[in-house]
Amino acid sequence: MSTETVEKAIEKKPAEALFSKRRKKLITDPLVDDNPITIQVLGICSALAVTTQMKPTLVMAISVIFVIVMSNLVISIMRNTIPTRVRIIVQLAVVATLVTLVSEVLRAFAYDMYKELSVFVGLIITNCIVMGRLEAFALGNKPYDSVLDGFGSALGYSWIILTVAFFRELWGSGSVFGIPVFEYISGIFGPDFKLATNGLMVSPVGAFIILGLIIWVQRTKTGYVEH
Amino acid sequence: MQQSNAYIITFSVILTVILGLLLSGTSQVLGPLQREAEALDKKKQILGAVISGDEISAMSPEEVNAFYTSHIAATVVDINGQQVTERDGAAVTAENVDIAKNYKMPAEDRLYPVFIYHAEGNPDAVESYILPLYGAGLWDAIWGYIALDTDMNTVGGITLAHAGETPGLGARITEAGVQQRYVGKEIFDESGALVAVEMQKGEGKDYSSDPHKVDGMSGATITGNGVNAMLKAYLGHYSAFIESKKSSQAVAAAF
Numbered sequence: 001m002s003t004e005t006v007e008k009a010i011e012k013k014p015a016e017a018l019f020s021k022r023r024k025k026l027i028t029d030p031l032v033d034d035n036p037i038t039i040q041v042l043g044i045c046s047a048l049a050v051t052t053q054m055k056p057t058l059v060m061a062i063s064v065i066f067v068i069v070m071s072n073l074v075i076s077i078m079r080n081t082i083p084t085r086v087r088i089i090v091q092l093a094v095v096a097t098l099v100t101l102v103s104e105v106l107r108a109f110a111y112d113m114y115k116e117l118s119v120f121v122g123l124i125i126t127n128c129i130v131m132g133r134l135e136a137f138a139l140g141n142k143p144y145d146s147v148l149d150g151f152g153s154a155l156g157y158s159w160i161i162l163t164v165a166f167f168r169e170l171w172g173s174g175s176v177f178g179i180p181v182f183e184y185i186s187g188i189f190g191p192d193f194k195l196a197t198n199g200l201m202v203s204p205v206g207a208f209i210i211l212g213l214i215i216w217v218q219r220t221k222t223g224y225v226e227h
Numbered sequence: 228m229q230q231s232n233a234y235i236i237t238f239s240v241i242l243t244v245i246l247g248l249l250l251s252g253t254s255q256v257l258g259p260l261q262r263e264a265e266a267l268d269k270k271k272q273i274l275g276a277v278i279s280g281d282e283i284s285a286m287s288p289e290e291v292n293a294f295y296t297s298h299i300a301a302t303v304v305d306i307n308g309q310q311v312t313e314r315d316g317a318a319v320t321a322e323n324v325d326i327a328k329n330y331k332m333p334a335e336d337r338l339y340p341v342f343i344y345h346a347e348g349n350p351d352a353v354e355s356y357i358l359p360l361y362g363a364g365l366w367d368a369i370w371g372y373i374a375l376d377t378d379m380n381t382v383g384g385i386t387l388a389h390a391g392e393t394p395g396l397g398a399r400i401t402e403a404g405v406q407q408r409y410v411g412k413e414i415f416d417e418s419g420a421l422v423a424v425e426m427q428k429g430e431g432k433d434y435s436s437d438p439h440k441v442d443g444m445s446g447a448t449i450t451g452n453g454v455n456a457m458l459k460a461y462l463g464h465y466s467a468f469i470e471s472k473k474s475s476q477a478v479a480a481a482f
Contacts, residue, residue, distance in 0.1 A: 084230070090238075097249060097250060101253055104261070108261045108264060111267070119391065
């Protein structure tokens with residue numbers, strides 16, 4: 001008899017909705033209000049290095065999403081068995097394995113991309129966003145929440161580097177995803193009209209400028225002030 | 228919670244074994260695909276010395292393979308320019324010569340592949356000879372292929388690649404704009420001595436009147452020096468082969 005009541009009590013406890021308000025916040029917060037790049041200013045190194053063109057940037061973004069989501073999931077599943085004294089090494093081992101997997105897959109199926117991104121895929125290991133999310137969230141939360149949190153952070157990173165890459169490729173090379181936009185536009189206005197590209201955008205300095213502008217616009221809108 | 232040392236060690240061992248198995252498994256499964264991708268990339272690099280990068284990137288992998296088969300003949304020579312077909316009882320083919328491995332041997336013992344670019348389907352109508360290059364950049368290995376016209380003097384084109392040069396600086400050797408600077412340059416001076424082509428320090432100067440100099444890469448002088456050393460060394464190693472081709476043409480011209 002007594003066991004029945006216990007079971008009932010468990011049943012009565014309502015399960016949290018798949019996308020409850022709290023969980024939605026896990027995804028949407030890192031997009032703007034707590035963006036890893038523009039607010040926390042993490043992961044800048046790769047944001048500068050890979051963003052000269054859209055295509056490698058997209059591959060990089062997908063790789064980072066995969067690594068963050070999967071490592072958050074794995075660490076969160078293991079969180080109660082990981083010995084606290086070696087937890088950083090365990091996190092590093094998991095992240096490094098995932099990054100190596102991504103790198104191997106790229107090498108097999110997209111060799112040109114593998115060559116172009118070269119060290120930067122490997123450097124996802126040291127991307128502060130990955131370890132940051134593991135330490136701050138996955139170690140203390142359930143797997144599903146951790147996946148959402150990782151996905152949110154990765155999206156926050158991705159949309160920023162894609163935006164930077166869009167403007168750098170457009171102004172620096174006059175194209176988007178390799179499509180020569182500037183040539184088309186110049187064609188409309190006749191043969192004498194030519195849109196010039198800016199070499200500064202191709203160099204890392206261009207990324208700093210674009211990133212600075214994005215942070216400026218964003219902080220003006222949200223009213224965020226550094227404390 | 229404070230775990231015992233035994234627990235920590237057991238945990239670490241299990242984790243290491245699982246991750247290790249996962250990685251070696253992936254490597255086993257993807258290995259053949261990766262080797263295929265690398266072989267294709269090598270063909271693209273070889274072809275890159277004679278046709279433009281845009282043309283190559285427009286081709287599908289099958290088209291690259293077909294184009295390669297119909298336009299490239301290959302042979303392997305030793306330091307004396309003699310053809311090598313067999314070494315240590317194994318047949319030698321140019322595609323299978325590992326330039327990086329050969330680089331570690333003394334120059335006299337190395338195998339030197341030659342890729343002959345010819346008109347479609349006709350190996351006798353040679354258009355240029357493509358020679359591999361290998362050397363050291365600033366951080367890691369650099370390599371490439373140089374195409375010599377049939378006069379064995381004029382550079383028809385070059386492809387350069389690297390393992391770990393600085394992006395935006397030394398890594399620029401892979402850019403078409405930098406490689407284009409070598410086209411039309413000459414490797415022998417008027418007296419017939421090998422001078423190769425030297426990349427200069429600094430960028431933005433015009434060297435179009437000097438057949439042995441090309442504009443440098445700003446901020447990547449050491450990579451440029453590496454390219455110069457590599458060109459000079461390998462053209463030197465191939466000099467016996469180059470001379471033999473030159474003299475056979477002189478004979479042909481005399482008739």
